[in-house]
Amino acid sequence: MAARRTLVALASSIAVVAAGALASPAAAHPRSPEEKFAQKVTTRAVQDHLAALQRIADENDGNRAALTSGYEASALYVESVLRKAGYETERDPFTFDREIIDTATLTENSPGSAEYEVDQMEFSPNSPVGGVTGDLVAPSDPLGCLATDWSTVVATGKIALISRGACPFATKAANAEAAGAIGVVIYNNVPDVQLFGTLGAEGLTVPVAGVRQADGQALATALAAGPVNVTLDLTSHTETSESFNIIAETEQGRDDNVVMLGAHLDGVEEGPGINDNGTGSAAILEVAVQLAKGNIRHDNTVRFAWWGAEELGLIGSTAYVEELATQEGELDRIATYLNYDMVGSPNYIIGVYDADESTYPAPVEVPEGSVATEAVLTSWFDSIGQPWVDTEFSGRSDYQAFILNGIPASGLFTGADDVKTDEEVALFGGTAGITHDPNYHSAGDDLSNVNETALGIMTQAIAASTYSLAWDTSAINGVSGPGDGYVHPGKGHGPGKHLGSEDRVLLERAS
Ligand code: DPN
Numbered sequence: 282m283a284a285r286r287t288l289v290a291l292a293s294s295i296a297v298v299a300a301g302a303l304a305s306p307a308a309a310h311p312r313s314p315e316e317k318f319a320q321k322v323t324t325r326a327v328q329d330h331l332a333a334l335q336r337i338a339d340e341n342d343g344n345r346a347a348l349t350s351g352y353e354a355s356a357l358y359v360e361s362v363l364r365k366a367g368y369e370t371e372r373d374p375f376t377f378d379r380e381i382i383d384t385a386t387l388t389e390n391s392p393g394s395a396e397y398e399v400d401q402m403e404f405s406p407n408s409p410v411g412g413v414t415g416d417l418v419a420p421s422d423p424l425g426c427l428a429t430d431w432s433t434v435v436a437t438g439k440i441a442l443i444s445r446g447a448c449p450f451a452t453k454a455a456n457a458e459a460a461g462a463i464g465v466v467i468y469n470n471v472p473d474v475q476l477f478g479t480l481g482a483e484g485l486t487v488p489v490a491g492v493r494q495a496d497g498q499a500l501a502t503a504l505a506a507g508p509v510n511v512t513l514d515l516t517s518h519t520e521t522s523e524s525f526n527i528i529a530e531t532e533q534g535r536d537d538n539v540v541m542l543g544a545h546l547d548g549v550e551e552g553p554g555i556n557d558n559g560t561g562s563a564a565i566l567e568v569a570v571q572l573a574k575g576n577i578r579h580d581n582t583v584r585f586a587w588w589g590a591e592e593l594g595l596i597g598s599t600a601y602v603e604e605l606a607t608q609e610g611e612l613d614r615i616a617t618y619l620n621y622d623m624v625g626s627p628n629y630i631i632g633v634y635d636a637d638e639s640t641y642p643a644p645v646e647v648p649e650g651s652v653a654t655e656a657v658l659t660s661w662f663d664s665i666g667q668p669w670v671d672t673e674f675s676g677r678s679d680y681q682a683f684i685l686n687g688i689p690a691s692g693l694f695t696g697a698d699d700v701k702t703d704e705e706v707a708l709f710g711g712t713a714g715i716t717h718d719p720n721y722h723s724a725g726d727d728l729s730n731v732n733e734t735a736l737g738i739m740t741q742a743i744a745a746s747t748y749s750l751a752w753d754t755s756a757i758n759g760v761s762g763p764g765d766g767y768v769h770p771g772k773g774h775g776p777g778k779h780l781g782s783e784d785r786v787l788l789e790r791a792s
């Protein structure tokens with residue numbers, strides 16, 4: 282009986298190894314190993330995770346933003362699903378500074394009494410308590426880029442009103458300050474949007490604000506007719522906050538060749554963040570569950586990350602990569618990083634990060650191995666006859682820190698704030714002339730904002746590519762096979778464990 286069981290086990294493991302050797306999905310064979318694994322990762326299960334995240338948002342002021350109870354509840358959900366699947370999970374903490382706005386007002390005292398919406402420019406000093414009060418003054422050239430624009434104007438004790446354009450905000454503000462202005466208001470040169478500006482660095486002594494074009498023009502018109510007295514009150518302070526990423530990895534697989542998948546778990550404060558990025562979070566969660574289930578064999582470690590504070594500026598993923606960079610050899614262990622941010626957009630495209638720059642020149646240097654990573658995704662789509670398009674390899678999500686540190690990357694994206702084209706409609710249906718996600722970063726990004734077809738296509742691609750890379754990354758970094766069989770000493774081997782320095786020494790000796 283025992284002997285027989287061993288035989289059966291042996292036979293099935295040989296079958297898995299043989300099947301795993303087929304690195305790319307075979308179109309002729311309807312059930313490639315990747316396809317078989319992908320079929321276990323069902324859209325229904327991913328939607329159940331999304332429903333849980335929606336419930337969490339509903340119970341936590343309608344959002345899951347960093348530093349909120351909704352983020353904490355989202356994290357607890359992900360951790361509990363992972364633990365039930367057998368993973369150890371790690372909270373990877375990071376701290377960061379945020380600017381908190383206390384006051385930002387521009388008030389017209391006379392002749393009118395209007396209030397204008399203002400933004401304190403980054404690096405602007407605060408105003409004194411109660412703000413600065415004075416008459417507005419404009420340079421002879423409304424752009425105020427030259428010191429001589431102030432030579433015929435008395436600015437002492439006044440508040441400068443300057444148009445955006447032609448030179449940096451800091452230049453405009455410095456010229457006004459040198460002319461004696463006690464505050465600076467810069468108005469936009471494009472309609473309908475608030476001016477959020479930065480001075481680039483500290484150095485000025487007067488407060489500097491941005492306003493909308495229409496507001497600036499209205500003030501300029503009033504000023505041309507006679508004195509306009511205003512109060513500019515800007516106060517903000519920085520606060521240090523702490524958040525965390527969640528990291529988990531498979532027990533199986535060689536430690537020196539890690540395939541990493543990531544999705545940001547935080548949303549914006551404006552809404553529940555179900556497409557952005559409940560979808561990526563839920564999809565990799567279900568891949569993790571199914572990979573652990575049945576203890577599916579693979580040669581490489583698969584590591585999963587749910588990033589924190591992406592929406593506040595890619596903060597969690599950046600902190601993680603920078604931390605690994607301080608530990609010798611840690612970054613080298615990562616064969617490739619796959620990013621999944623928004624994979625269920627309602628007016629979707631099936632987009633793959635364009636690492637080979639076949640459509641878009643990348644604004645960043647593309648690490649070697651990224652092209653082969655993209656090819657794993659595109660060859661999956663090609664093998665099942667699914668049309669896809671390139672999306673810019675822009676670094677505008679959590680892969681940025683990875684590519685800046687030379688780690689190959691790619692990922693999937695169904696679109697956000699770009700307008701759908703007729704060509705895209707021909708490929709994927711939907712509506713031309715509106716954005717891929719009209720509810721991007723808004724309260725409407727709820728469960729009903731997710732397109733089930735897009736989510737299903739992307740989930741299958743994520744699952745199939747993960748399976749394929751879990752077996753073989755040789756096209757990316759030349760590494761294949763089970764490795765040297767190194768196992769972490771003692772307990773704690775497997776999911777969630779980062780190597781300590783002792784472990785690393787052993788690893789080096791072993792390889
Ligand atoms: N950075 C993404 C977010 O808002 O979370 C979405 C995004 C990525 C939007 C790339 C546009 C382009």
Ligand code: ZN
Binds near residue numbers: 545622
């Ligand atoms: Zn996002």
